[in-house]
Amino acid sequence: MSFPLLTATAVLPALGAVATAAVPAARRTAAKWLALVVSLATLVLAGVIAARFEPGGARYQFIESHSWIKEFGVRYELGVDGIAVALVALTALLIPFVILAGWHDADPMETGSRRWRPTQGFFALILAVEAMVILSFEATDVFVFYIFFEAMLIPMYFLIGGFGDRAHEHGEKAASTQRSYAAVKFLLYNLAGGLIMLAAVIGLYAQAGNFSLPEIVQARANGSLHIATGTERWLFLGFFFAFAVKAPLWPLHTWLPNAMGEATAPVAVLITAVVDKVGTFAMLRFCLQLFPEASKWATPVILVLAVISIIYGALLAVGQRDIKRLVAYASISHFGFIILGIFAMTSQGQSGATLYMVNHGLSTAALMLVAGFLITRRGSRLIADYGGVQKVAPVLAGTFLVGSLATLSLPGLAPFVSEFLVLVGTFTRYPAIGIVATLGIVLAALYTLVLYQRTMTGPVKPEVSAMPDLRVRELLVVAPLIALLIFLGVYPKPVTDIVNPAVKQTMSDVHQTDPQPAVEAAK
Secondary structure (H helix, E strand, O other): OOOOHHHHHHHHHHHHHHHHHHOOHHHHHHHHHHHHHHHHHHHHHHHHHHHHOOOOOOOOEEEEEEEEEHHHOEEEEEEEOHHHHHHHHHHHHHHHHHHHHOOOOOOOOEEOOEEOOOHHHHHHHHHHHHHHHHHHHHEOEHHHHHHHHHHOHHHHHHHHHHOEOOOOOOHHHHHHHHHHHHHHHHHHHHHHHHHHHHHHHHHHHHHHOOOEHHHHHHHHHOOOOOOOHHHHHHHHHHHHHHHHHHOOOOOOOOHHHHHHHHEOHHHHHHHHHHHOHHHHHHHHHHHHHHOHHHHHHHHHHHHHHHHHHHHHHHHHHHOOOEHHHHHHHHHHHHHHHHHHHHHOOOHHHHHHHHHHHHHHHHHHHHHHHHHHHHHHHHOOOEHHHOOOHHHHOHHHHHHHHHHHHHHOOOOOOHHHHHHHHHHHHHHOOOHHHHHHHHHHHHHHHHHHHHHHHHHHOOOOOHHHOOOOOOOHHHHHHHHHHHHHHHHHHHOOHHHHHHHHHHHHHHHHHOOOOOOOOOOOOOO
């Protein structure tokens, strides 16, 4: 029996979460180091998966399958294709940076008679989220996927509500109220989506008799399983609604700005760079593969919603006064691009969307974590409270600039490649949609450059005149992310080589081929 590599990659952070939570409160530094070591060990396992994965091999690799609830056809079934490998690697890569960046975010502090929650709980919850997200990417049994898709909401709820941002313009009491509101809103929105998905999961079982994704897809392909058109469409909508909430897609997005605004910067990265990727990943893995005809039926409406997300998110980012909420609305715009690429139904679009998931995770992590360092120093999230930072903290300002330029998809940085592929893939089949979506690029340049100008340039405000530059720990967080943004911007081939075969198989599932160019290239 081969070593269960996929299970180990998820179980390790889960056990690490338990061990970290069990560390005595008086030894909070030990809890931090334990969480960091566990996250680095998980990164090593994810690296082994990526290194041993064969892009030209079987669709799902490192398969693990064991009977779980035999009476209902539920199996503990794991397997990864190229898309899942890329996202498992992204998750494992970002968690050590999240832990390092949040090193002091949950340290004890007195606030009147109230004491901050235990430090070890903060890091244990981060590891718990990592375990559940990785299992969501690995699960090929729909029921197993659903369990962890929903379970990750619980630790995220406590991370948002219990360990929120300490910088609040109206004081701790208002901050506590806003954190509670953001956490409850996050939980209710995602639980509502999950309950609708549960009904669809039950409906799928009633049709197929099992929950195995590969078996259902194979049965539909060879004609042994037929789902009526109306039934398929209702099942698709049940799955898609839950994924659209998680993604988040307009108009189901309103929980994200609250959650990211009230969470600490590392937790905000966990939300948008890790957890939300489960929604867009699931659209590719479950919506398109299980319900190919319904996916094509819903495509026109979804493309319109994606374009609205792109423009709406960018416009609201332009008008933001709060740094973290600006990044949140920018992420809504970026997720619009990802969903646009998925449902453009072209290989360029879907490859670009998958690459965008990875690159958005890196760019948002870089920008949000540097913004978090900035906010911690000044004690304010308001853009108007900054000015002239580049003169007193040039390294901080420089890394903030690179993160901002990556967010606007500057050529030479990783997000440009993915955004370009999404737009090319959309133009070939839906030129009008592609033209409107391109406006999002113009607006991205506006909100990111204005943000940099107002915070980093101009006269030095007295409140930032003594601001220290990035420390060694903070440089260890930011420097690797910037290096990856530059490397993948110049040479994205390591990621595209892994994801492209999986994209081609997904295109085959939905019976789509790329449109032929109007003019053949000269040979």
